[in-house]
Amino acid sequence: MIDIVFSESACGSLKVAQHYGKGKYQDGCIGVFVSHTDGSKPTKEEVETARREAKEKARLAWESATPLGGKTTDIYGFNLVLSIGDISENQPGIKRKQTLEHLYSVYPNNEGHQAADEILNRANEDLKMVQERAVAGEVLRIWYSNQPDEMCGFYWFMGQLNQWKVHGGQVFIVKLPEWEVDNKENIVRKNSWGEVAPEEWHRYLALQKSVVAVFIQSCASHWKELQVENAPLRAILNGQLVSASEKLYDDFIIQEIAAEGEEFQEAMIVGRVLGKYQLGISDSWVAFRIEEMLHEGKLEVVTTFTKDMPSYHRVLKNVLSNYKHI
Incomplete structure (x- = not known):
């Protein structure tokens, strides 16, 4: 098949x-990432506990799989x-x-x-x-x-x-x-x-x-x-695949920018739009729509990205007093 x-x-x-x-589970090396909301460094004990839990989870997943x-x-x-x-x-x-x-x-x-x-x-x-x-x-x-x-x-x-x-x-x-x-x-x-x-x-x-x-x-x-319609986007609306404007997802982006202060990390906006709304779109598309807002003068660049990072790893500034109404 x-x-x-x-x-x-x-x-x-x-x-x-x-x-x-298939076969016997082979215990391998597993990496884990541990972080605290307050930014403090996790202890060795916390990291080791997380590693043990991850290994156990992997073993159970293997043994229960078909x-x-x-x-x-x-x-x-x-x-x-x-x-x-x-x-x-x-x-x-x-x-x-x-x-x-x-x-x-x-x-x-x-x-x-x-x-x-x-x-x-x-x-x-x-x-x-x-x-x-x-x-x-x-x-x-x-x-x-x-x-x-x-x-x-x-x-x-x-x-x-x-x-x-x-x-x-x-x-x-x-x-x-x-x-x-x-x-x-x-x-x-x-x-x-x-x-x-x-x-x-x-x-x-x-x-x-x-x-x-x-x-x-x-x-x-x-x-x-x-x-034939060949629109900029296609999306699922009311269960149907339809053509859509390039502005379809802009309100979600604007809403997250409006929740920020005057200056904000663009990468944080990209991440929140993807994670919070589960729209099924890529980070690239969110970044392009923010770039369009820059061209329209709604945002300004404060710091540029480094050459080894995606272009949206920079700080931007909201130059409008009420972004919700743009």
Whole structure:
């Protein structure tokens, strides 16, 4: 069976899940991070306690896991970030490369161009291989969620299957639940398959279901409509994947800036928007929208970032008296 995911993290986790829990657990080196809210340094005893707890947690996870089986060569990850930018191309090309370069430009040492090249080349190579295998009759399983990139990847890939004339009986889908209850009766929400640990994947096989040809055709048709609209963003609204303005997430960013003093760490704003609202967007997109606010004169740069850090590691200043109303 061919497994399809839409992020690097999901791809890596799923590959580990194939053999996770197989054989005797091997105690290895585990790193931990311990911090105090008051900034004080943790004691050696605290660090050692945290390390022991982490090792025990890892052992229990291994011993309770059910290996998925299969080969890593059956897993393909298309990390194309299709919720952002131009999607008019039927296959990843120069326009997708430009979008990826733009997104990764916030990172240092010109990493964006290299990353975009690698992602695009691998995606096209993998797409060709998947097409050959699918046309030959192999079964596919697609893992997706309400996270914008994964949902866009899902619709895009359905469009590919429709072009290849793959029939519904070959295709299975697994959608990540919006929430779950853990063994301690706590509500757990995962934003995407990239947040699923290797020992957890087997639990979701029960959600697997087959699709019919008309479903593939319907998804392909909707993706074609989105391609024609070719908006700056795509997002899930009321359960539907729709085109959206580049300003869609601005209110969340503005709200966090408004809660700060006159000067603030941009990286803190980026982190809070991602963590607090769980919008399923990248740090790059938040940084770009803040950059736009700088261009509009709503913010000013106080200190610039160092060359080995992402561009949003700097101090900014709110130059408007009431940012909530901009």
